[in-house]
Amino acid sequence: MNIVENDYISVVSGGKVTSRSTAIDEISIATKGLKANAINILGKKLEWESGMIARAIGTTTRTLERHIESKKPLSIKISENALELARLSTIGTDYFGSVKRWNEWLSTPHTQFENKEPREVMHTIRGRELIKRIILGLEYGFNA
Numbered sequence: 001m002n003i004v005e006n007d008y009i010s011v012v013s014g015g016k017v018t019s020r021s022t023a024i025d026e027i028s029i030a031t032k033g034l035k036a037n038a039i040n041i042l043g044k045k046l047e048w049e050s051g052m053i054a055r056a057i058g059t060t061t062r063t064l065e066r067h068i069e070s071k072k073p074l075s076i077k078i079s080e081n082a083l084e085l086a087r088l089s090t091i092g093t094d095y096f097g098s099v100k101r102w103n104e105w106l107s108t109p110h111t112q113f114e115n116k117e118p119r120e121v122m123h124t125i126r127g128r129e130l131i132k133r134i135i136l137g138l139e140y141g142f143n144a
Contacts, residue, residue: 006093008086012042017083019090030080033073036064039082046089047099056122057081081123088128095135110134 009026010018012034017025043053054061058081059074067074074082092102106119112134113121121127 006045006090006099008042008045008089008093009083011045012038012082012086014038019087026083030076030083032079033075034079034082035071036067036074039064039074040068042082042086042089045099047103052119053085056085056119058123084125084128085122088122088132091132091135095139 007019009021013029014035017029039053039057040050043050046053048056050061050064054064057078059078063078066072073079089102092105093099096102096105106122107117109115109117112130118127118131118134121130
């Protein structure tokens with residue numbers, strides 16, 4: 001991961017933080033709550049349908065719609081999940097070289113996930129940690 005071409009943290013935060021921002025900056029943004037429309041923008045950039053992005057951050061499409069309509073920020077938990085997903089997607093697209101290849105990998109069953117697709121575990125903290133660990137392992141010469 002030399003150069004970050006797609007900084008999805010910047011996308012999901014509306015440019016308020018980037019992949020190079022401090023943890024404290026991210027905590028501050030998550031505490032205030034992200035805007036739901038930024039989640040939709042992230043989903044479009046990742047070429048994910050709205051249901052998939054909602055599941056990945058632990059919410060529903062209806063909840064996102066309600067927050068867009070009311071212009072209320074998302075909860076801290078959903079905001080943190082979205083920031084983590086954005087960071088993971090930045091790492092994934094950087095390693096795999098494109099959104100298409102990242103999505104193909106996410107849709108392919110792997111033994112490290114008990115022959116499930118990685119996207120099936122993305123909605124959990126441990127699932128995102130496992131995905132990140134495997135990608136970093138691939139980057140440094142391990143097999144996935």
